[in-house]
Amino acid sequence: MKMDEEAWKRLRGFKRLIHDSVERGANFVEKHHRHAAEKPFQTLESITPIAAPTRVVHGVHNGVLWLTYGSIRAINRAAEMADNWVVDRLESADDDDTVEKGIVELDADPVRAGACSPLHGR
Amino acid sequence: MQAKLASMAGQGDSAGKGGPGIVEHAISALNAWFGDYLSQTTNGLQQSMAFYRDNRPVAPEDIAAPPTGKVCVFVHGLGCNESLWSFPAPHEGGGYGELLEQRCGYMPLYLRFNTGLRISNNGKQLASLLEQFCARHDAAVTELVLIGHSVGGLVIRSACHHAGQDWVSRVRHVVYLGSPHLGAPLEKATNVATNVLGRFDTTATRVIRDLLNTRGAGVKDLRFGNLVDQDWLDCDPDELMNNRRVPVPWLTTARHHFAVGQAVAGVGTLGDAMVGTDSAAGRACGAQPGAPGGSDVQVMPGLNHLDLARHLSVYEHIEGWVNEDG
Numbered sequence: 001m002k003m004d005e006e007a008w009k010r011l012r013g014f015k016r017l018i019h020d021s022v023e024r025g026a027n028f029v030e031k032h033h034r035h036a037a038e039k040p041f042q043t044l045e046s047i048t049p050i051a052a053p054t055r056v057v058h059g060v061h062n063g064v065l066w067l068t069y070g071s072i073r074a075i076n077r078a079a080e081m082a083d084n085w086v087v088d089r090l091e092s093a094d095d096d097d098t099v100e101k102g103i104v105e106l107d108a109d110p111v112r113a114g115a116c117s118p119l120h121g122r
Numbered sequence: 123m124q125a126k127l128a129s130m131a132g133q134g135d136s137a138g139k140g141g142p143g144i145v146e147h148a149i150s151a152l153n154a155w156f157g158d159y160l161s162q163t164t165n166g167l168q169q170s171m172a173f174y175r176d177n178r179p180v181a182p183e184d185i186a187a188p189p190t191g192k193v194c195v196f197v198h199g200l201g202c203n204e205s206l207w208s209f210p211a212p213h214e215g216g217g218y219g220e221l222l223e224q225r226c227g228y229m230p231l232y233l234r235f236n237t238g239l240r241i242s243n244n245g246k247q248l249a250s251l252l253e254q255f256c257a258r259h260d261a262a263v264t265e266l267v268l269i270g271h272s273v274g275g276l277v278i279r280s281a282c283h284h285a286g287q288d289w290v291s292r293v294r295h296v297v298y299l300g301s302p303h304l305g306a307p308l309e310k311a312t313n314v315a316t317n318v319l320g321r322f323d324t325t326a327t328r329v330i331r332d333l334l335n336t337r338g339a340g341v342k343d344l345r346f347g348n349l350v351d352q353d354w355l356d357c358d359p360d361e362l363m364n365n366r367r368v369p370v371p372w373l374t375t376a377r378h379h380f381a382v383g384q385a386v387a388g389v390g391t392l393g394d395a396m397v398g399t400d401s402a403a404g405r406a407c408g409a410q411p412g413a414p415g416g417s418d419v420q421v422m423p424g425l426n427h428l429d430l431a432r433h434l435s436v437y438e439h440i441e442g443w444v445n446e447d448g
Contacts, residue, residue, distance in 0.1 A: 013166025
């Protein structure tokens with residue numbers, strides 16, 4: 001299926017939108033997740049007998065959060081690089097196909113083929 | 123007259139033969155909400171401002187000269203594209219542009235643009251586009267009629283304000299169809315709601331507030347009907363109901379006409395369900411100057427916000443307005 005320049009531009013735009021949405025979505029959810037978790041930790045940390053172990057759990061929790069959302073962002077970036085590569089190849093294949101098709105059409109046209117022939121004008 | 127118009131209405135095609143499809147509609151909606159993000163990231167889904175024909179952009183220099191010298195420019199509203207101007211069933215296929223062309227000799231030009239951008243940015247771009255078009259055809263363009271629906275009317279006002287003397291001196295009539303000159307209540311309500319939600323320190327309210335605040339700058343401009351950069355520069359776009367608008371004079375060389383929808387006939391306070399009556403009628407408010415004397419205000423009972431862009435009874439008034447001095 002042939003795609004024009006506008007369609008490729010839109011495909012790339014859509015692809016970028018998806019990856020940006022994942023990135024921003026991950027940031028957004030992480031921010032609110034962190035905010036939601038903060039209150040119970042603060043409350044528990046204010047109770048002296050359990051403050052120390054709570055701080056440990058709090059630290060572990062924050063680390064896991066960072067790892068989880070960080071992995072989502074990393075995988076998203078890797079996927080973006082991969083699909084950039086795929087779209088680049090597809091687009092150049094599409095361009096080559098267009099050029100080849102144009103040459104075939106030119107050869108099939110006796111008038112235009114003649115015009116390009118070294119015998120033209122004899 | 124409506125029967126005659128109805129029979130003519132289906133003969134054209136306001137968006138051209140290959141009008142915008144579902145993808146274009148989705149992109150237009152996306153531009154309304156995320157327009158500034160799409161612009162900042164030079165995303166391919168951004169609707170760059172251009173005149174469109176057959177779902178393709180047409181450069182101002184590639185547009186043929188108007189045979190009669192008369193041109194009408196259609197500027198759509200938020201989240202829409204040029205298909206907004208097509209009559210719905212049973213008169214599908216035509217629109218105000220086709221009728222104005224057939225009956226009054228106006229060559230229609232349909233604009234498509236990123237409605238999520240600042241109104242002042244879109245106004246500058248429109249001014250530049252019309253400048254190019256008029257420079258290309260110079261003496262061939264003798265009269266311009268500008269027709270804007272909703273935010274399109276504000277973009278037109280902004281363009282006239284930013285324009286040089288050349289094209290703007292050819293504008294004879296400006297028609298505003300449900301344009302929120304004093305702001306739109308839905309945007310005001312959203313602004314109040316997000317600020318109220320921000321007062322509660324809970325995750326749920328913060329999530330809703332942050333999601334609502336992602337709406338485009340062009341939507342936020344509708345809070346008070348911002349027209350120029352000074353209205354929004356150096357301020358928080360989400361601050362609570364702070365009207366910073368500087369007074370912008372109306373174009374004095376053109377006649378201004380206002381179509382005001384009344385979604386529920388006889389109930390003026392509701393307006394067209396999106397824009398209030400005073401706002402759509404361009405009335406004065408505070409430091410804001412009202413529409414110049416001699417402007418026409420036509421209240422359209424039973425018509426909602428979208429109906430104003432594609433209803434035969436509105437067209438009748440438009441035709442009357444543009445013909446009144448010619």
